Amino acid sequence: SAVISQKPSRDICQRGTSLTIQCQVDSQVTMMFWYRQQPGQSLTLIATANQGSEATYESGFVIDKFPISRPNLTFSTLTVSNMSPEDSSIYLCSVEVLGGYYGYTFGSGTRLTVV
Amino acid sequence: GIQVEQSPPDLILQEGANSTLRCNFSDSVNNLQWFHQNPWGQLINLFYIPSGTKQNGRLSATTVATERYSLLYISSSQTTDSGVYFCAVEPKNDYKLSFGAGTTVTVRA
Numbered sequence: 001s002a003v004i005s006q007k008p009s010r011d012i013c014q015r016g017t018s019l020t021i022q023c024q025v026d027s028q029v030t031m032m033f034w035y036r037q038q039p040g041q042s043l044t045l046i047a048t049a050n051q052g053s054e055a056t057y058e059s060g061f062v063i064d065k066f067p068i069s070r071p072n073l074t075f076s077t078l079t080v081s082n083m084s085p086e087d088s089s090i091y092l093c094s095v096e097v098l099g100g101y102y103g104y105t106f107g108s109g110t111r112l113t114v115v
Numbered sequence: 116g117i118q119v120e121q122s123p124p125d126l127i128l129q130e131g132a133n134s135t136l137r138c139n140f141s142d143s144v145n146n147l148q149w150f151h152q153n154p155w156g157q158l159i160n161l162f163y164i165p166s167g168t169k170q171n172g173r174l175s176a177t178t179v180a181t182e183r184y185s186l187l188y189i190s191s192s193q194t195t196d197s198g199v200y201f202c203a204v205e206p207k208n209d210y211k212l213s214f215g216a217g218t219t220v221t222v223r224a
Contacts, residue, residue, distance in 0.1 A: 045211055
C-alpha cells in the first residue's frame with residue numbers, strides 16, 4: 001500500500017497565526033483527502049484535493065480558513081489559517097490505493113494545539 | 116448521507132479476554148475498513164473488508180454486506196490493543212469515507 005509522510009507531527013501555535021501541514025505520498029495518486037479530528041471525536045472530512053484543480057470542500061469548511069494546494073500527484077498541503085483554540089485538533093491526510101485490497105491509508109497525523 | 120453506528124462506545128477488558136465490536140451501516144458500500152488509533156493519534160489500517168471474513172493474528176473481521184454490518188473480533192487481548200477502533204465505509208456512488216464514532220477499548224493488565 002502507499003506510504004504517506006506527514007509533517008509536522010505536532011505543533012503548538014499562537015492564536016491568529018497560520019500553520020501549513022504537508023503530506024508526501026510515495027506513489028502517484030489522483031485524490032488526496034484531508035480530515036480533522038477534534039478532541040474525543042471521530043474523523044470529519046475537510047476537503048478533497050485534486051491535482052490541477054481547486055479542492056472540493058465539505059459543508060462547514062471554507063477555502064479561506066483551510067486553503068489547500070496540490071501541485072503534483074504525490075504532494076499536498078493544508079493550511080489552517082487565523083487559528084483559534086477551537087482549531088486544536090489532529091489533522092490527517094489520506095489517499096486511496098486503487099487496484100488493490102488496501103482501501104484508504106492515512107498519514108501519521110498532525111496534533112495541533114492553539115494557545 | 117450514510118450512517119455508521121459503532122457499539123459499544125466503550126469497552127474495558129482484562130488482559131487475555133476476548134471481545135467483539137460491531138459496526139452497522141445504513142446503505143450499500145463499496146468499501147469497509149477497520150482502523151485502530153493508538154494513543155499517539157496514528158490511524159492504523161486493520162482490515163479492508165467490504166465483505167467476507169479475514170484474519171490477522173489475534174484479530175479477525177467479518178462483514179455481512181447484505182445485512183449491513185461488520186464485526187471485529189479481538190482474541191486474547193493485550194494492553195497494546197488499547198485505543199480507539201473506528202469503522203469507516205465508502206458508500207456506493209461516492210468516493211468519501213464516512214467514519215463511525217469509534218469504540219474506545221481499554222485493556223488492563
